[in-house]
Amino acid sequence: MKQYLELCQRIVDEGQWVENKRTGTRCLTVINADLEYDVANNQFPMITTRKSYYKAAIAELLGYLRGYDSAAQFREIGCKTWDANANDNNAWLNNPNRKGEDDMGRVYGVQGRGWQRPDGSTLDQLSKVINNLKNGIDDRGEIITFYNPGEFELGCLRPCMHTHTFSLLGDTLYLTSYQRSCDVPLGLNFNQIQCFVLLALVAQITGHKAGKAYHKIANAHIYENQLELMRDVQLKREPFDSPQLKINPEIKSLEDIETWVTRDDFEVTGYQCHEAIQYPFSV
Ligand SMILES: Nc1nc(=O)c2c([nH]1)NC[C@@H]1CN(c3ccc(C(=O)N[C@@H](CCC(=O)O)C(=O)O)cc3)CN21
């Protein structure tokens, strides 16, 4: 939590204004942020200086792991975050590759589970990594990447947290996640939770202890219409201690994640927070 607030304060103090063509809203921006989450000691990185909707963030991650390509699928599992990018962005609405209402195209999980090979077959990156880790193998390339520049025009948004690298040291599993662009008031709140849960979950289903999750961000920004709420409300609040996350121990395989796991298999205890802040969202 402290590192989150320090990043917010750094943007407020040192950020530079950058015009953004895609949304039309300029952003106060810094380059390079390194965050880390202590999964081994279950320090769940949930924001406490406002209410955090962690179940929606976990549902979004589950949708990525399942290879979803429709905002309707995300809604069904309790996450509304893709409605706007699928249905309200003019560039995507006018893109001939959009297949209708709620279509997100070839983004995130589609690339993670079904990367298109030149011969027409597909590659399931996630299965490869899980199988190797289950067998104690780290080939120094246990990487899942959603970033496929050759298919950007086939999706509604380029992935933001785009690459996850897993590493084994003895029986401890680590995660390094890379993010190219980060909406700190809204997106980061979700992305921190997702890094933590991704490591905890993959450690659980591959039979390893979880170590740390390292989160590396290139462009971290606050949109102009979010700045006042961040500077004058959220940053004025004192954080509470981190809560703890409990994951249903019955989750034992990738198939479980694909078939029956829901956001209610994740429970937080000891969460104390300040009241909700509704940050504006730029599409
Ligand atoms: N401008 C922008 N910022 C983002 O963070 C973002 C995008 N676009 N587009 C793709 C995804 C969608 N993400 C989102 C979208 C909405 C919320 C959001 O509205 N969060 C609210 C309420 C969540 C809820 O009620 O479930 C919040 O207060 O955290 C968060 C992340 C993250 N990404």
Ligand SMILES: O=c1ccn([C@H]2C[C@H](O)[C@@H](COP(=O)(O)O)O2)c(=O)[nH]1
């Ligand atoms: O997981 C996510 C997804 C998206 N974001 C934010 C980062 C940016 O503010 C926008 C994407 O806009 P681009 O113009 O494509 O960079 O969404 C996030 O923080 N986390």
